[in-house]
Amino acid sequence: MPKRILVAYASRTGSTIGVAQAIAAVLTESGVQADVVPMPDVKDLSLYDAVIAGSPIQAGAWLPEAMEFIRDHRTSLNQKPFAAFLTCMTLAMGKGKYRDHVSGWLEPVRSMVKTRSEGLFAGALDIGKIPSLGDRLKFKISVLLGIWGEGDQRDWDAIRSWARELPKSLS
Template identity: 50%
Template sequence: MSDKILVAYATRTRSTAEIAQAISATLAENGSQVEVRPIQEVTDLEPYRAIVLGSPIHDKKWLPEAIEFVRQNQAALSEKPFAAFMVCMALTMKNQNYHQMAVEWLAPVRRLVEPVSEGFFAGVLDIESVSSALHQSIFRVSVWTGVWAEGDHRNWEAIRAWASDLSDKLQAPKP
């Protein structure tokens, strides 16, 4: 097996893709060989020593293709160090109860494969780029009522810190 780490992601409007790139860059700076790929391009996990997988949250869930990826690759992911991250807007909210709720959105992933580490990152809200009219309306109300604010809420320092900590966690072989 090679010494390569795969950072795979699902995305709709690229904010998760850019987080995956940042994670990959940090892992590489820490001496790992890394490949970053959208999950649609990943057909075989055999070449990788460890896998990091991320998805944005839509309607309180990972994107369907991301959870399907875990389901399809459950056996392979269970044998290797596997880390998961999610990107969402609830983590921008002041009320910490919403943060606790967001942590539970990874439960379906945990039930399939227990990650060695989990990353929770605030994302981007750009209402014009949202394809569904219904979601656009819901998000406009959220902005009017002060629940969410439009813009890029990604905390690159927190993302790099998680990735840096990950380097060690991905080294350890699965018990």
């Protein structure tokens, strides 16, 4: 079992941080030291036996800084057990109908680093926290049209149950 695991995250409006912290809390309960660090702050992977990296989806992709993290650390990530997760609002719709489609959004990550486990989670949409005015307007209209649902759709049971399997899959 890995002794020390990095849980690296990217986030725009904060909800993926909560997911990263929940994953780390489960790992800690199982006796693993888990460090939760924003991806741009990660400098040295040599401290870690395994890495878990997660990002929200925007426009069908991980955030640019998350992809940069994978590109920058690709060599060392390929020498360690690695797991990836995403948060998105598509998974809050259609009762699981879009899971395969959402899984495809991790393909650019898989093409660079082999994943031992992948977590696909519904996220949270808080329009007031979206930094860009244009995006806020776009999302307000989409919510009014019923294309997106607003609110916190994070499924903590699903997140924790994925995290409980990680010490084994990252061994």
